[in-house]
Amino acid sequence: MKAAVYHGKEDIRVEQVADPSLDAGDVLLKIDACSVCGTDLRTFRNGDKKIAPPRVLGHEFCGTVVESKNPNANVKVGDRVVMYIVLSCGECKYCRAGRENLCVSRTTMSYHYDGAFAPLVKVPAKAVNRGSLFKVTTEQSSQQMSLAEPLGCVANAHTHLGIGLRDKVAVIGAGPIGAMHAVLARLQGAQSVHLIDINPKRLDMMQRFDIDGTIVSDKEGSHIAESLELTDGDGFDVVIVAVSNAFAQADALEIAGKGARVEFFGGLPKSNPTAVLNTNHLHYKELVLSGSYSERISDFRTAYQLIQSGRFPADKFITHELPLDRITDSFLMMESGEALKVCINPQLS
Ligand SMILES: [Zn+2]
Numbered sequence: 554m555k556a557a558v559y560h561g562k563e564d565i566r567v568e569q570v571a572d573p574s575l576d577a578g579d580v581l582l583k584i585d586a587c588s589v590c591g592t593d594l595r596t597f598r599n600g601d602k603k604i605a606p607p608r609v610l611g612h613e614f615c616g617t618v619v620e621s622k623n624p625n626a627n628v629k630v631g632d633r634v635v636m637y638i639v640l641s642c643g644e645c646k647y648c649r650a651g652r653e654n655l656c657v658s659r660t661t662m663s664y665h666y667d668g669a670f671a672p673l674v675k676v677p678a679k680a681v682n683r684g685s686l687f688k689v690t691t692e693q694s695s696q697q698m699s700l701a702e703p704l705g706c707v708a709n710a711h712t713h714l715g716i717g718l719r720d721k722v723a724v725i726g727a728g729p730i731g732a733m734h735a736v737l738a739r740l741q742g743a744q745s746v747h748l749i750d751i752n753p754k755r756l757d758m759m760q761r762f763d764i765d766g767t768i769v770s771d772k773e774g775s776h777i778a779e780s781l782e783l784t785d786g787d788g789f790d791v792v793i794v795a796v797s798n799a800f801a802q803a804d805a806l807e808i809a810g811k812g813a814r815v816e817f818f819g820g821l822p823k824s825n826p827t828a829v830l831n832t833n834h835l836h837y838k839e840l841v842l843s844g845s846y847s848e849r850i851s852d853f854r855t856a857y858q859l860i861q862s863g864r865f866p867a868d869k870f871i872t873h874e875l876p877l878d879r880i881t882d883s884f885l886m887m888e889s890g891e892a893l894k895v896c897i898n899p900q901l902s
């Protein structure tokens with residue numbers, strides 16, 4: 554089969570590889586849709602030490618079971634499925650607390666096992682046995698269902714935030730993840746939702762979602778004044794940083810109001826992970842600052858159910874569908890802000 558294989562920094566090749574072969578307990582999926590993640594783009598640009606090449610990337614996918622060597626599986630041949638991509642040990646203190654994302658020996662699809670930028674993917678027995686495959690039972694398209702993985706990560710962050718009717722919410726970063734945060738905030742009843750970004754083109758694309766407004770940020774900090782103005786001088790009740798940028802993290806504390814909840818979603822580049830923060834904001838405003846990493850299986854289930862319900866506007870996220878050969882183009886389209894979410898269809902030639 555033809556797959557997009559990571560060989561190292563700036564080196565992803567679409568090339569011929571052997572079809573996956575199944576061992577006892579494994580399940581084989583035909584991939585109908587695999588969305589491109591900001592993480593894939595980062596791996597392409599900077600490399601990733603956690604990935605030993607050659608490795609097929611792609612972890613936001615929906616596919617159909619075409620072969621099963623697992624008689625106890627909760628899905629069968631012909632079922633359309635999505636997958637919780639973390640493989641956890643089930644025994645460490647974090648797994649026992651239901652926090653599989655923090656498992657001390659976690660492995661992940663597209664990092665330790667080949668991913669879904671390929672027509673076929675093997676789901677390891679360990680994942681099948683843990684109930685990591687979820688059958689799609691509604692009419693939602695495979696492209697739409699592929700968003701269950703990133704939406705689950707976003708849902709994980711929201712479990713710290715408790716957004717409700719009284720909250721004025723700001724999301725810094727108008728990419729697909731920022732948009733998911735904004736949509737979830739709205740679905741939970743937020744009083745207002747604003748998106749902040751340095752790129753006006755990205756903010757224009759946010760107009761398709763049910764939000765109250767956008768704010769263009771700049772180096773002079775006009776967005777901080779504008780944020781305070783918008784909130785009658787109080788600052789926002791919830792600020793979510795959905796961009797990998799130390800200045801955005803610092804800004805979040807500036808525009809947070811008294812008693813606000815602040816979420817740092819995603820990390821900074823490993824080569825430079827330090828941010829300069831005015832921690833007096835934490836002290837005097839009694840802020841609560843939280844982080845989130847990946848997702849628990851319960852978050853994935855939440856996201857899968859939400860997309861299946863049709864209440865999550867998944868179709869508005871997918872702006873492009875491309876064949877595997879154009880994987881590198883998809884990275885450029887994401888960087889420029891031309892695409893919100895690109896979905897690869899490995900069955901297209
Ligand atoms: Zn992702």
Ligand SMILES: [Zn+2]
Pocket residue numbers: 641642643644645646647648649655656657658659
């Ligand atoms: Zn564990």
